[in-house]
Amino acid sequence: MSKLRRFGRFWYDFIVGDDWIVAAAVVAAVVATTLLAHHGRNPWILMPLAVTATLGLSVRRVAIRARRERRSGGS
Amino acid sequence: MHVVLVIAAAFAASTVEMVEALTIVLAVGTTRGWRSAGWGVAAALAALTVIIAALGPALSTIPIDALRLFVGTLLLIFGLQWLRKAVLRASGLKDKHDEEAIYAAEVALLQSHVPRPAHDWYAFTVAFKGVFLEGLEVAFIVVTIGGTQHSVGLAALGAALALFVVLVAGIIVHQPLARVPENTLKFGVGVMLTAFGTFWSAEGAGVSWPGSDAALLCVVVFVLLLSFGLVELLRRSGVRGSLAGSQ
Numbered sequence: 001m002s003k004l005r006r007f008g009r010f011w012y013d014f015i016v017g018d019d020w021i022v023a024a025a026v027v028a029a030v031v032a033t034t035l036l037a038h039h040g041r042n043p044w045i046l047m048p049l050a051v052t053a054t055l056g057l058s059v060r061r062v063a064i065r066a067r068r069e070r071r072s073g074g075s
Numbered sequence: 076m077h078v079v080l081v082i083a084a085a086f087a088a089s090t091v092e093m094v095e096a097l098t099i100v101l102a103v104g105t106t107r108g109w110r111s112a113g114w115g116v117a118a119a120l121a122a123l124t125v126i127i128a129a130l131g132p133a134l135s136t137i138p139i140d141a142l143r144l145f146v147g148t149l150l151l152i153f154g155l156q157w158l159r160k161a162v163l164r165a166s167g168l169k170d171k172h173d174e175e176a177i178y179a180a181e182v183a184l185l186q187s188h189v190p191r192p193a194h195d196w197y198a199f200t201v202a203f204k205g206v207f208l209e210g211l212e213v214a215f216i217v218v219t220i221g222g223t224q225h226s227v228g229l230a231a232l233g234a235a236l237a238l239f240v241v242l243v244a245g246i247i248v249h250q251p252l253a254r255v256p257e258n259t260l261k262f263g264v265g266v267m268l269t270a271f272g273t274f275w276s277a278e279g280a281g282v283s284w285p286g287s288d289a290a291l292l293c294v295v296v297f298v299l300l301l302s303f304g305l306v307e308l309l310r311r312s313g314v315r316g317s318l319a320g321s322q
Contacts, residue, residue, distance in 0.1 A: 014196065015149070017156035026152050030144065030276050037281030044284050047277040048294065051155065051269060052301055058159050059168075059305055063312060066168055 025054040081226050085233025088216045091288055092209040093241040099205030099271065101245060102264040106257065107198035115202030123210040134218050139211065144279025146208045151272025153201060158265030162302055164258055166309035201268070208275070266302060270295040
């Protein structure tokens with residue numbers, strides 16, 4: 001692996017981690033909050049809602065995968 | 076009376092910020108090791124010293140909201156990744172005995188005399204960000220409270236007293252924390268990083284939290300309840316067993 005790829009891989013693993021959807025959802029929620037806040041709103045509820053949805057969906061995906069693996073292992 | 080008020084105001088406001096920094100450092104140091112977390116704290120203090128010495132009263136020109144937005148977003152991403160794994164472990168979807176495997180690998184590494192990885196960048200970065208951001212906020216408090224009353228020295232004295240009290244509290248709390256089971260501690264760290272990240276990123280984005288800084292406590296409770304709720308839901312769904320791969 002080239003040094004550049006290793007460098008990129010390090011930063012990807014460091015910031016994004018196991019589930020890229022978590023990072024993408026957080027950035028999207030922050031952008032939406034910033035836009036609303038700069039248009040005269042006070043969307044304080046948006047980040048807690050985003051955290052709920054992101055964490056819920058992320059663990060749900062793992063649970064679905066585990067169920068599939070268990071079924072395919074049992075059949 | 077004026078002297079007491081300036082010191083008390085700077086002390087109270089600085090204590091809140093320093094406790095936030097201490098929470099992050101204790102969490103990261105206890106779970107990831109003190110060496111890299113300590114380097115993160117030292118680097119943040121050095122950076123703060125340089126910035127404060129260079130800017131002095133001009134500190135108030137630093138865009139603190141942009142910094143909160145950046146640090147908060149990164150902390151939230153780190154925190155959610157950490158919390159996700161903690162929820163999966165607590166619900167039985169990820170093997171809890173990961174820690175035993177890691178411990179065995181550590182022992183093997185020590186016995187083989189192979190040099191240990193020099194640095195844990197994760198612990199360093201999280202500790203650095205926490206101390207740097209909160210340290211800057213303390214500096215702002217000193218400049219703002221002291222500047223408006225023309226007594227920066229008194230405000231700095233209030234902040235120094237706060238630092239002493241928070242350091243003593245950290246030393247007292249540090250030992251009992253080390254006895255908490257690792258999985259429980261990691262669950263707690265995930266909750267704290269997620270809560271701080273949620274609070275700071277929203278503040279940096281321009282949100283005013285209802286109740287100001289007190290809202291942080293509510294966010295911590297909210298994330299804690301959410302995590303317990305998800306663990307319970309996953310347990311009831313009956314899906315068990317460790318997954319293949321790193322998930």
